[in-house]
Amino acid sequence: MVRLKTEDKREAILKATLLLVNSNGFHAAPMSKIATNAGVSAGTIYLYFQNKEDLVNTLYRELKAKFSGHALYGFNPEAPVKKGFEVIWNNILRYKLSEPDEATFIEQCDNTPMVTDASREVGLKAVQPLYDLWERGQQEGIIKPLCRPMLYAFSLFPMIYVAGIYTKEGKELSREAIDAAFGASWDAIRT
Amino acid sequence: MVRLKTEDKREAILKATLLLVNSNGFHAAPMSKIATNAGVSAGTIYLYFQNKEDLVNTLYRELKAKFSGHALYGFNPEAPVKKGFEVIWNNILRYKLSEPDEATFIEQCDNTPMVTDASREVGLKAVQPLYDLWERGQQEGIIKPLCRPMLYAFSLFPMIYVAGIYTKEGKELSREAIDAAFGASWDAIRT
Amino acid sequence: MVRLKTEDKREAILKATLLLVNSNGFHAAPMSKIATNAGVSAGTIYLYFQNKEDLVNTLYRELKAKFSGHALYGFNPEAPVKKGFEVIWNNILRYKLSEPDEATFIEQCDNTPMVTDASREVGLKAVQPLYDLWERGQQEGIIKPLCRPMLYAFSLFPMIYVAGIYTKEGKELSREAIDAAFGASWDAIRT
Amino acid sequence: MVRLKTEDKREAILKATLLLVNSNGFHAAPMSKIATNAGVSAGTIYLYFQNKEDLVNTLYRELKAKFSGHALYGFNPEAPVKKGFEVIWNNILRYKLSEPDEATFIEQCDNTPMVTDASREVGLKAVQPLYDLWERGQQEGIIKPLCRPMLYAFSLFPMIYVAGIYTKEGKELSREAIDAAFGASWDAIRT
DNA sequence: GATGAATGAGCCTTCATTCAT
DNA sequence: TATGAATGAAGGCTCATTCAT
Numbered sequence: 001m002v003r004l005k006t007e008d009k010r011e012a013i014l015k016a017t018l019l020l021v022n023s024n025g026f027h028a029a030p031m032s033k034i035a036t037n038a039g040v041s042a043g044t045i046y047l048y049f050q051n052k053e054d055l056v057n058t059l060y061r062e063l064k065a066k067f068s069g070h071a072l073y074g075f076n077p078e079a080p081v082k083k084g085f086e087v088i089w090n091n092i093l094r095y096k097l098s099e100p101d102e103a104t105f106i107e108q109c110d111n112t113p114m115v116t117d118a119s120r121e122v123g124l125k126a127v128q129p130l131y132d133l134w135e136r137g138q139q140e141g142i143i144k145p146l147c148r149p150m151l152y153a154f155s156l157f158p159m160i161y162v163a164g165i166y167t168k169e170g171k172e173l174s175r176e177a178i179d180a181a182f183g184a185s186w187d188a189i190r191t
Numbered sequence: 192m193v194r195l196k197t198e199d200k201r202e203a204i205l206k207a208t209l210l211l212v213n214s215n216g217f218h219a220a221p222m223s224k225i226a227t228n229a230g231v232s233a234g235t236i237y238l239y240f241q242n243k244e245d246l247v248n249t250l251y252r253e254l255k256a257k258f259s260g261h262a263l264y265g266f267n268p269e270a271p272v273k274k275g276f277e278v279i280w281n282n283i284l285r286y287k288l289s290e291p292d293e294a295t296f297i298e299q300c301d302n303t304p305m306v307t308d309a310s311r312e313v314g315l316k317a318v319q320p321l322y323d324l325w326e327r328g329q330q331e332g333i334i335k336p337l338c339r340p341m342l343y344a345f346s347l348f349p350m351i352y353v354a355g356i357y358t359k360e361g362k363e364l365s366r367e368a369i370d371a372a373f374g375a376s377w378d379a380i381r382t
Numbered sequence: 383m384v385r386l387k388t389e390d391k392r393e394a395i396l397k398a399t400l401l402l403v404n405s406n407g408f409h410a411a412p413m414s415k416i417a418t419n420a421g422v423s424a425g426t427i428y429l430y431f432q433n434k435e436d437l438v439n440t441l442y443r444e445l446k447a448k449f450s451g452h453a454l455y456g457f458n459p460e461a462p463v464k465k466g467f468e469v470i471w472n473n474i475l476r477y478k479l480s481e482p483d484e485a486t487f488i489e490q491c492d493n494t495p496m497v498t499d500a501s502r503e504v505g506l507k508a509v510q511p512l513y514d515l516w517e518r519g520q521q522e523g524i525i526k527p528l529c530r531p532m533l534y535a536f537s538l539f540p541m542i543y544v545a546g547i548y549t550k551e552g553k554e555l556s557r558e559a560i561d562a563a564f565g566a567s568w569d570a571i572r573t
Numbered sequence: 574m575v576r577l578k579t580e581d582k583r584e585a586i587l588k589a590t591l592l593l594v595n596s597n598g599f600h601a602a603p604m605s606k607i608a609t610n611a612g613v614s615a616g617t618i619y620l621y622f623q624n625k626e627d628l629v630n631t632l633y634r635e636l637k638a639k640f641s642g643h644a645l646y647g648f649n650p651e652a653p654v655k656k657g658f659e660v661i662w663n664n665i666l667r668y669k670l671s672e673p674d675e676a677t678f679i680e681q682c683d684n685t686p687m688v689t690d691a692s693r694e695v696g697l698k699a700v701q702p703l704y705d706l707w708e709r710g711q712q713e714g715i716i717k718p719l720c721r722p723m724l725y726a727f728s729l730f731p732m733i734y735v736a737g738i739y740t741k742e743g744k745e746l747s748r749e750a751i752d753a754a755f756g757a758s759w760d761a762i763r764t
Numbered sequence: 765g766a767t768g769a770a771t772g773a774g775c776c777t778t779c780a781t782t783c784a785t
Numbered sequence: 786t787a788t789g790a791a792t793g794a795a796g797g798c799t800c801a802t803t804c805a806t
Contacts, residue, residue: 006786025304026218030779041788043782052780111302113216146371153352154375158344165340180337184345188379197769221796232771234799243797388765407686408600412800423767425803434801493684495598528753535734536757540726547722562719566727570761579790604776614792616778625776767806775799782792 010048012038014059021056022104026112057119060109063102064119068126070095077129081137082186085155088130089182092156096163097173107164134189144189154188201239203229205250212247213295217303248310251300254293255310259317261286268320272328273377276346279321280373283347287354288364298355325380335380345379392430394420396441403438404486408494439501442491445484446501450508452477459511463519464568467537470512471564474538478545479555489546516571526571536570583621585611587632594629595677599685630692633682636675637692641699643668650702654710655759658728661703662755665729669736670746680737707762717762727761 016038020029031052035042049055071091075084096103109115134151137143143151159181166173173181207228211220222243226233240246262282266275287294300306325342328334334342350372357364364372398420402411413434417424431437453473457466478485491497516533519525525533541563548555555563589610593602604625608615622628644664648657669676682688707724710716716724732754739746746754 009787025302027304031781032779035789042780042790043788044786046781047786108302111216111299113218144371144375146375147368149356150349150353150368150372150375153349154345154372154379157352158341158348158379161344161348162341177338177341180335181341181345184335184337184341184379187381188345188349188375190378200769222798223796233797234772235770237798238769391766407684409686413802414800417768424769424801425767426765428802429765490684493598493681495600526753526757528757529750531738532731532735532750532754532757535731536727536754536761539731539734540723540761543726543730544723559720559723562717563723563727566717566719566723566761569763570727570731570757572760582790603774605774615776616793617791619777620790767804769803769805771801771803773800776797778796779794780792782790783788784790785788 009038009040009044013040013045013048013055014062017055017059018063018101018105021108022101025108026056026114053114053116056109056114057116060106060115060119061122063106064123065126066102067092067095067106068123071127072129075129077132081133081140081142082190084133085137085186086182088133089156089159089185093159093163093178093181096160097167100167103160103164103167142191144191146189151189155185159185200229200231200235204231204236204239204246205253208246208250209292209296212299213292216299217247217305244305244307247300247303247305248307251297251306251310252313254297255314256317257293258283258286258297259314262318263320266320268323272324272331272333273381275324276328276377277373279324280347280350280376284350284354284369284372287351288358291355291358294351294355294358333382335382337380342380346376349379350376391420391422391426395422395427395430395437396444399437399441400445400483400487403490404483407490408438408496435496435498438491438496439498442488442497442501443504445488446505447508448484449474449477449488450505453509454511457511459514463515463522463524464572466515467519467568468564470515471538471541471567475541475545475560475563478542479549482549485542485546485549524572526573528571533571537567541567582611582613582617586613586618586621586628587635590628590632591636591674591678594681595674598681599629599687626687626689629682629685629687630689633679633688633692634695636679637696638699639675640665640668640679641696644700645702648702650705654706654713654715655763657706658710658759659755661706662729662732662758666732666736666751666754669733670740673737673740676733676737676740715763717764719762724762728758732758 013034016034017029020034020037031045032042034055035045038045045055049058071088073091075087075091077084079087110120131148134143134148138145146154162181163173204225207225208220211225211228222236223233225246226236229236236246240249262279264282266278266282268275270278301311322339325334325339329336337345353372354364395416398416399411402416402419413427414424416437417427420427427437431440453470455473457469457473459466461469492502513530516525516530520527528536544563545555586607589607590602593607593610604618605615607628608618611618618628622631644661646664648660648664650657652660683693704721707716707721711718719727735754736746
């Protein structure tokens with residue numbers, strides 16, 4: 001095993017955690033296996049993370065942050081509402097499809113008590129621009145007067161879910177399917 | 192501890208499992224604790240279930256079956272498409288709101304390797320009438336030509352997700368909110 | 383399951399124990415399985431035997447007694463030493479070959495702490511006539527002046543061992559092989 | 574408790590297993606007790622052995638190997654048949670008497686399903702020189718034309734059995750008794 | 765006598781975490 | 786920093802035995 005530099009070790013540990021958890025759930029990711037797969041000693045993990053919970057939460061937060069970064073890429077807050085929504089919608093879909101491992105991990109974490117509520121909220125802040133966009137759309141009478149969770153549930157959540165299914169089964173999402181999905185998302189929330 | 196009759200014990204074990212898993216995930220539901228909470232000895236569980244996996248899967252299947260029963264209550268296959276969809280949509284929502292524990296458990300199970308694929312597929316068969324309904328709607332040109340997973344993702348999944356959030360936070364879903372949610376669901380899939 | 387009479391139940395339990403222990407050792411013979419195989423309830427065993435140890439020891443003693451009965455069949459204490467020895471030797475061999483299950487069980491028991499020393503000694507008393515025969519042979523100068531355990535070890539034990547091997551492998555012992563074996567047995571202890 | 578070095582721990586675990594199994598059979602040798610007696614934590618055993626079966630089989634194989642080494646010590650394949658046999662016979666007896674614990678353990682293992690057939694066969698290969706010796710003896714007309722298991726059963730098995738008895742009862746085997754036993758062994762198989 | 769549901773101690777094994785090196 | 790042997794609590798499961806029916 002090649003000797004890794006400090007930063008690389010931290011990354012290797014995070015990567016090993018990601019893959020192991022994805023492959024069979026938290027149940028299949030003991031610290032010892034994470035260490036082995038990361039090419040690192042068991043004790044070493046504790047030099048970089050306080051404990052397993054910290055390791056998982058750290059990974060979760062980093063991925064969420066990365067995800068948020070992608071989501072707003074090229075987004076212009078002043079563009080028309082539908083246009084802005086389309087940009088973010090596509091960004092998110094593209095991320096889910098191009099980084100299926102990370103997407104899977106985030107989903108896994110959304111259903112485990114190992115990830116704290118504090119961690120879960122971290123990602124939300126970054127989406128503020130999206131909230132602002134919806135609000136503007138509502139003021140302009142373009143978007144249905146639904147509460148935030150509902151807007152999310154009807155316009156982004158379904159797409160994320162569908163992307164997960166296709167990824168899991170190894171299928172491709174065709175251009176037509178994607179357009180149709182966007183149509184459904186938009187129809188759900190537009191007035 | 193009052194002596195329970197056989198059938199009651201089985202039920203008590205299932206109930207204890209449900210609550211324990213809901214409260215903190217599978218991690219927080221060791222057989223010993225399930226036994227204690229069910230007012231039963233650890234060994235007794237194995238009189239009713241082969242092992243932990245069997246216990247969880249049995250519970251999952253029973254709840255899925257119950258859920259399916261509710262979903263189609265009062266559904267008339269020959270009614271107009273929108274009407275039929277509305278009936279099922281409301282049935283599901285009502286179930287999610289009235290049996291939040293069961294709903295939460297089913298969600299937990301959808302993300303654990305402890306539940307087998309075989310178990311997961313059991314529930315799907317019961318929804319055939321819904322699939323038929325969608326198909327009829329597509330033939331009549333009323334429903335968008337989306338694949339099944341997408342139809343599900345846009346019309347039922349969001350509502351289930353929202354109901355979960357409200358339940359978790361102890362809030363009530365107002366009549367208006369429900370109507371609005373149905374509107375969004377229908378708009379998402381109708382042409 | 384046909385209803386058995388009291389005596390039959392006792393026998394059925396003993397028989398089930400014998401077969402189960404033989405098939406895979408004591409490890410594979412839990413009381414519950416013995417009960418099932420005997421067509422009897424678990425609790426019933428305790429009507430006939432104090433506990434598992436008692437059950438096994440009782441079976442062991444009965445088999446030993448039966449074995450002893452066979453060993454001396456047709457034996458004439460006044461016949462010539464070699465003739466007498468030959469009768470007993472052949473009796474034992476015949477028993478081992480005709481009742482391989484019982485023979486196997488006895489061997490199993492000779493190596494488990496479940497069978498008490500008291501039980502082990504039970505069988506020995508019955509062989510007193512054999513001891514007397516050897517003693518007479520020694521007085522007559524026909525038999526080597528070895529201690530009893532040695533006489534047993536060289537003249538009967540090997541044959542029992544060999545019979546066990548042939549039985550286990552399902553082979554037949556030919557007449558010639560038997561004669562040869564007797565020759566070796568006799569040569570070992572005769573002067 | 575003094576801190577042992579790695580190799581010592583492995584040995585301590587094996588030794589504890591040996592003694593515990595000998596004292597009361599496998600039934601009396603739970604992993605927890607083995608650990609305690611070895612001055613080691615329960616989990617530590619699993620650093621050196623995969624599981625209980627592996628532990629027992631490893632010990633069995635090591636003892637068998639050691640035994641085989643002793644058996645052929647000083648054996649000259651070209652010496653006269655009787656001389657060669659005498660050497661091996663005495664080697665084995667000496668081992669049985671000087672290492673009674675190991676001898677007892679091997680016997681215990683020969684009757685438990687915990688020891689795999691693969692393990693049992695390991696020891697047999699080492700005895701090839703003895704088989705060759707017997708064959709030469711038969712060709713020279715010195716040894717009876719018996720099959721291998723019989724030769725073993727009549728010439729070595731009895732002695733092992735007797736040694737076990739004496740050891741168990743704490744008695745000494747006198748020089749005369751040993752000589753007499755060898756005489757019986759040799760008489761049994763020689764022509 | 766007979767049943768079999770119920771018990772609970774005990775077994776094997778895993779794994780997060782520590783600490784001497 | 787880094788290691789990895791060591792720990793020991795905890796988990797899932799089995800099974801001899803009891804007892805209300």
